[in-house]
Amino acid sequence: MKTKQTIAVIGATGNIGSAISKNLSKGNYRLLLKGSKQDELETLVKEIKTSNSAADVEAAVCPAEAGWEADIIILAVPFGAEKEVAKKIKEVANQKIVISISNPLNETYNGLVTAPDTSAAEELQKLLPNSKVIKAFNTTFAADFTTPVIDGKQADAFIAGNDEDALQIVTELVATAGFNPIVAGDLCVSRTLENMQLLLIQLGMKYNYNWLAGWKILHH
Amino acid sequence: MYELFFRNFTKKVPLTQEEEALIKTYLTPKKLRKKQYLLQEGDVCKNIAFIEAGALKAYSVDDTGNEHIIQFGIEGWIISDLYSFLTGEPATYNIDAIEDAELILISKSAHEELLLKIPKYETYTRLNITGAYLAMQKRLTSIISSPLAERYANFTALYPDIVQRVPQHMIASYMGLTPETLSRVRRRISAK
Incomplete structure (x- = not known):
């Protein structure tokens, strides 16, 4: 697509939020970044512009303003904060792609706080019934964004959602971020994707992967 | 956000509150800043844009890089590359903002669902397209024959x-x- 898409990243100063923002700033996107800490946000914008003078990026005033200008909204906030952000962007996110990246982990990282018959992404879809919620970037750690090729293999990044056009757009976005995009299925497949990350986190702690790990499907 | 859109709509076809609420779920509010593109030539035009505020222009660019403006759009107007929107072929127009703009976008899939679900939307669309056709005929006649x-x-x-x-x-x-x-x-x- 030649026409530049505007992406609002809400929670841009977090680990994953800033990693996503940095990688997407290399693509044909305009980024509107919103984070809770204004000074960190300005530092991030400066950092992106210094490393790539062609980057089209700026700090946004509030989630609603950023969301209104955006074509795509990335919610890079913890699961627990999604409800509040969803309330703020509900009106402006109508019909737009909203990317859910969160994993609803419990405090001790040994389980999920969501019931087995739902997922963080499906809960977000309930809060934003007229938006196109897409699950993406939940199986990738922040460090993977600087090193998407691990041990010689490009990490896979799984995408789930119900809208064909939206899945296509997010697939391009995930590829721009440096990963190998794989459309896994409908939004309810997010249940599996979120559990996959739970497993990866548990294994990472057990075998000391040092937060640089990812999934790769081997096939012929 | 949707004020002018529904004021214009109900002037053409009155709506019940329920119908208005249902139509609203299909609309995409979008802000565009001056000089930003809504559409670039070569991409498929995926939306019709109703202008709540601001001004836009649709234009083609010739081989020597000159812009030929096809249409202006200000508050209350609709702007799009209708040919590309309806056929799914790449757009031959560019559309950008002359002033900061607030738009209501209707995507192709939303447009088609609305046509099926709400007969009044079909009437609204017919009136819009008829109006656009008449304006185009006037413009064409004037270009060909008026001093x-x-x-x-x-x-x-x-x-x-x-x-x-x-x-x-x-x-x-x-x-x-x-x-x-x-x-x-x-x-x-x-x-x-």
Whole structure:
């Protein structure tokens, strides 16, 4: 697509939020970044512009303003904060792609706080019934964004959602971020994707992967 | 956010509150800043844009890089590359903002669902397309057969807001003139 898409990243100063923002700033996107800490946000914008003078990026005033200008909204906030952000962007996110990246982990990282018959992404879809919620970037750690090729293999990044056009757009976005995009299925497949990350986190702690790990499907 | 859209809609076809609420779920609110593109030539036009605030232009670019403005759009108007939107072929127009703009976008899939679900939306669409067709016929006839001075006079009488808000070189482009020719025409008119 030649026409530049505007992406609002809400929670841009977090680990994953800033990693996503940095990688997407290399693509044909305009980024509107919103984070809770204004000074960190300005530092991030400066950092992106210094490393790539062609980057089209700026700090946004509030989630609603950023969301209104955006074509795509990335919610890079913890699961627990999604409800509040969803309330703020509900009106402006109508019909737009909203990317859910969160994993609803419990405090001790040994389980999920969501019931087995739902997922963080499906809960977000309930809060934003007229938006196109897409699950993406939940199986990738922040460090993977600087090193998407691990041990010689490009990490896979799984995408789930119900809208064909939206899945296509997010697939391009995930590829721009440096990963190998794989459309896994409908939004309810997010249940599996979120559990996959739970497993990866548990294994990472057990075998000391040092937060640089990812999934790769081997096939012929 | 949707005020003018529904005011215009209900002027054409009255809606119940339920219908208005249902239509709203299909609309995409979008802000565009001055000089940003809504659509670039070569991409498929995926939305019809209703203008709540601001001004936009649709134009083609020739081999020498000159812009030819096809249409202006201000508050209450609809702008899109309808050919690309309806056929799914790549757009031949570019659409960008002359002023900061607030838009209501209707995507192709939303448009099709609305046509199926809400007969009043179909009526609204028919009235819009009929209006656009009549305007296009007028514009075509005027380009082919009216003298320059008359064309300019008609344009300013029909669209005084656009003449106020849009730079002269864009109006020249819309009328198929060089800016120099347009300013000669304007001098001749004001001398009368």
